Amino acid sequence: MHDSAGIFWNLRRLTPIVGMLVVLIWSLAPALSWELPLVFTMVVGWRIWRAWRCAKPISRWLVNVSVAVGGLGWWLLFPSKLSLESAVGLLVAGVTLKLLEASQRRDAFVLVYSGFLLAVAVFLFNQSLWQSLIVLTAIALGLNGLHEASLDEISTLPVTRKLTLVGLTVLIAMPITITWFLIFPRIAPLWAIPVMADAARMGMSDTLRPGDVSRLGQDASVAFRVQFDGDQPRFDDLYWRGITLGRFNEGSWQQHNHLKQTKLGSPPPALTNGIVKSHYTVFQTASHRPWLYHLEPSTTSQSNVIGLTDGTYRTRWPITSDLSLSYELRARDLTGLRLLDNDFDRELYFPVDLNPRASELVAQLMTPGDPKTTVTNVLKWYQSQPFVYTLEPSSIREPNFVDRFLFETQEGFCEHFAYSFVALMRLAGIPARIVGGYMGGELNPINNTITVREMDAHAWTEVWIDELGWMRVDPTGVVAPERIRLGSIDSLRSSASFLSESPLSLLHLNDWQWINTLRWRLDALNYRWQSNIMSYRDKQQSALLKSIIGKITPLRILMLLGATLLLTLVPLMLWFVLRGSALFKTSQQRKLQHIDLRLREYGVFRLEGETLRQAVKRANAASASDLATLTDAVNAFERTYYAKT
Amino acid sequence: MNKQSTPLSVAEALESLILGKQREIKLSLACILAGGHLLLEDVPGVGKTTLAQGLAALLGLSNSRIQFTSDLLPSEIVGGPVYKRDTGEFVIHKGPIFTQLVIADEINRATPRTQSALLEAMSERNVSLEGQTLPLDPCFTVIATQNPVHQTGTYALPESQLDRFTMSVSLGYPDPHFERQLYATQNQAKNAQDSQQHYHQLLSWRHEAGLVNCTAELVDYLYRLVSATRRADELALGVSPRGGLQWLSAAKAWAFLHGRDFVIPDDIQDVALAVTRHRCIPRQHSGVNMTATLTHIFDEVPVYS
Numbered sequence: 001m002h003d004s005a006g007i008f009w010n011l012r013r014l015t016p017i018v019g020m021l022v023v024l025i026w027s028l029a030p031a032l033s034w035e036l037p038l039v040f041t042m043v044v045g046w047r048i049w050r051a052w053r054c055a056k057p058i059s060r061w062l063v064n065v066s067v068a069v070g071g072l073g074w075w076l077l078f079p080s081k082l083s084l085e086s087a088v089g090l091l092v093a094g095v096t097l098k099l100l101e102a103s104q105r106r107d108a109f110v111l112v113y114s115g116f117l118l119a120v121a122v123f124l125f126n127q128s129l130w131q132s133l134i135v136l137t138a139i140a141l142g143l144n145g146l147h148e149a150s151l152d153e154i155s156t157l158p159v160t161r162k163l164t165l166v167g168l169t170v171l172i173a174m175p176i177t178i179t180w181f182l183i184f185p186r187i188a189p190l191w192a193i194p195v196m197a198d199a200a201r202m203g204m205s206d207t208l209r210p211g212d213v214s215r216l217g218q219d220a221s222v223a224f225r226v227q228f229d230g231d232q233p234r235f236d237d238l239y240w241r242g243i244t245l246g247r248f249n250e251g252s253w254q255q256h257n258h259l260k261q262t263k264l265g266s267p268p269p270a271l272t273n274g275i276v277k278s279h280y281t282v283f284q285t286a287s288h289r290p291w292l293y294h295l296e297p298s299t300t301s302q303s304n305v306i307g308l309t310d311g312t313y314r315t316r317w318p319i320t321s322d323l324s325l326s327y328e329l330r331a332r333d334l335t336g337l338r339l340l341d342n343d344f345d346r347e348l349y350f351p352v353d354l355n356p357r358a359s360e361l362v363a364q365l366m367t368p369g370d371p372k373t374t375v376t377n378v379l380k381w382y383q384s385q386p387f388v389y390t391l392e393p394s395s396i397r398e399p400n401f402v403d404r405f406l407f408e409t410q411e412g413f414c415e416h417f418a419y420s421f422v423a424l425m426r427l428a429g430i431p432a433r434i435v436g437g438y439m440g441g442e443l444n445p446i447n448n449t450i451t452v453r454e455m456d457a458h459a460w461t462e463v464w465i466d467e468l469g470w471m472r473v474d475p476t477g478v479v480a481p482e483r484i485r486l487g488s489i490d491s492l493r494s495s496a497s498f499l500s501e502s503p504l505s506l507l508h509l510n511d512w513q514w515i516n517t518l519r520w521r522l523d524a525l526n527y528r529w530q531s532n533i534m535s536y537r538d539k540q541q542s543a544l545l546k547s548i549i550g551k552i553t554p555l556r557i558l559m560l561l562g563a564t565l566l567l568t569l570v571p572l573m574l575w576f577v578l579r580g581s582a583l584f585k586t587s588q589q590r591k592l593q594h595i596d597l598r599l600r601e602y603g604v605f606r607l608e609g610e611t612l613r614q615a616v617k618r619a620n621a622a623s624a625s626d627l628a629t630l631t632d633a634v635n636a637f638e639r640t641y642y643a644k645t
Numbered sequence: 646m647n648k649q650s651t652p653l654s655v656a657e658a659l660e661s662l663i664l665g666k667q668r669e670i671k672l673s674l675a676c677i678l679a680g681g682h683l684l685l686e687d688v689p690g691v692g693k694t695t696l697a698q699g700l701a702a703l704l705g706l707s708n709s710r711i712q713f714t715s716d717l718l719p720s721e722i723v724g725g726p727v728y729k730r731d732t733g734e735f736v737i738h739k740g741p742i743f744t745q746l747v748i749a750d751e752i753n754r755a756t757p758r759t760q761s762a763l764l765e766a767m768s769e770r771n772v773s774l775e776g777q778t779l780p781l782d783p784c785f786t787v788i789a790t791q792n793p794v795h796q797t798g799t800y801a802l803p804e805s806q807l808d809r810f811t812m813s814v815s816l817g818y819p820d821p822h823f824e825r826q827l828y829a830t831q832n833q834a835k836n837a838q839d840s841q842q843h844y845h846q847l848l849s850w851r852h853e854a855g856l857v858n859c860t861a862e863l864v865d866y867l868y869r870l871v872s873a874t875r876r877a878d879e880l881a882l883g884v885s886p887r888g889g890l891q892w893l894s895a896a897k898a899w900a901f902l903h904g905r906d907f908v909i910p911d912d913i914q915d916v917a918l919a920v921t922r923h924r925c926i927p928r929q930h931s932g933v934n935m936t937a938t939l940t941h942i943f944d945e946v947p948v949y950s
Contacts, residue, residue, distance in 0.1 A: 609944035611910040643907040
């Protein structure tokens, strides 16, 4: 027989717990698949229906069948079983099954505690201010659910009182939370749990095949934010380099294998020897890629950052949580420029026979021995042709992509132009490579940060010229100069697919100045959160800890932790002890305690449901006079507290 | 009986009629002092009627006795119109209910229709006859006796009707010592001598009992006891608000009976079983010891908060 008054059969009591789980699991939906949250929501609906109908708990065998089905579903949904997503998916599946079978108060506690785990999991994927506020709401719901579950009947407390209870619980936990936040080691590999490949859909990929970057133009989510300390470069100089693609392989451009190493290297001296022009900090969101976006030429003294010979930087592990990196922007230093024979050959390879018409064109345009003129000629040719910049070009699947694009379709976007331009350069015997990254960004006038979104993703090229080194050439800028001059928001907005993957973005309302200001303000707030709280790691951590405890030793960290616990728990315990002590008692409670103590002298421990008279009757071991004094005391107690005043 | 009688002296006088039942006698008296109706539940022959008649006699109340049988009609209780041949008109004949103390013997033998005629009068304290509302005596009290329900040919009183009795008291067999004493005296039926007492004395006692002080703390204790019966898993039905109110008056009457003008927790506990036992319904219908169940529930409620 089930307890019909139980928490799972009362909608009002069930609401906070289920609300917490729904909020958290849907927060996880973008990172996982949509299937799990949908199934969970169905189970919630079913539970509500059962509660409404006061139906019996689900039968044992049905639970077993559901566990089997759930396990199978999880197995099919997550091809890579060792990824972060699959682990979180397993947790979500477990919570779903628990909700399915839940019937006891214990189950309610289990659900809320699992909810706290889910809250942690949400932060593995998204650490923005808004997400944090949503998680906070969910935790408040969960704490209220705990309170609700610990009662026997519907809580009759008013909402304000419930909120106070939740607030008090959070308040008690706050000091130790802050201390843990301060001292918890920020070990990169700990967070670098393998991530499913298809989840890393944001940003650039390390293979450029025509059509890959197109989706980025439709996504308004933030890739990174930049704060300059000193002069900002001109807008059309904001080429955020991420990765170079120099290896041509079966129709697509890829990163050279030697650049995929994770040993600490060093960028070429040409990029690191120039004088420092300004400093800037990049706050990168979790991209699940190791590439670090920066201007060229920049240096960084950050540990864990690997400088590669192509002048790009990367981390050892894919970036799975928000990361802040500071760079120095330098002037180009042209002394000692040299391209190794090895690299020279590598950056020249392109099959000659694939695109006969392109080879013909190159033969017409190239000036042997003068690469600079050749580049200019080719760019002039691009300008002379009726190329159309569009995010929805007709797709070209043939191996002779360059010929088809240059002479037939003549429509495309950055990567088409970069692809074909590098091909032409290589055919002309000039080393060239594609660079993947972001272009421009939006300046937030509130806090002077630059927000770079996924739709700012861009591909351009670099060509090697002997005295000048790797020179940036952006063929897109020749064909569609407004894309470079105005940035993605203003140049792409007339396009039908603009922000089609971010239907709720405030960017749609860009025309309205006050909405823009509001958007900037919200963004500035989010930036502060990200730069101060989420990017608190390594350096900031040790600096702050040093200012608190002097020297960082394990003992001192333990002492800090202990001190926090003492400062929180001792007053709390004191309050609990004192509340039961004479200090906080009414005179009646004191008198009662006094009589109870005297009863104990005769071996009588008064029970809760026992009156004083009944207890005195049990004290038969007492002598007649003792009994008389006891009775007198009880009579006096009764007269004092029950008689008419 | 001297003129300066107290409730306690009435109780003592009753104890000489029914030997060894001090507590039950006091409870019955307290029930009447609280202005409530009393239900005596017992097997035949243990002195239910003696107690009822003794109470009537000692308190100086006029009384009538109705033996309930299955063919008893409502009009035989409340009365009805009677045709007078000499005047040729109908006059209202008042039934036996128009008295101060009604002794309703074996109430569960009558049909539900007849039972409800009495029980309606109990709660409303007046009777409607031929469109006329006739008030009952201010001292109107019913002492009903009932044989245990499982005997054949009985109609169990429904819960709503049982709720109108302030207390149910069960006398039970006398202690062996007293039973032997009873046989030795050859049942020299001691009938209570009519006391000199006037029923006005009862009215003033009731008034005083109503003035007994009960602190808010004790009212809270009473409420916690009542709500414990509603929450208890063992019970399908707990004590109603009406039951709680009657419990409070019974506790006050109990305190008054013991010469106090204030209620102490013991008063509430002493009358607890008599007030609640007939109001609660166990979840399982057989093999339940109601007294033990309720005692267990009440023991869990802290007396002093």
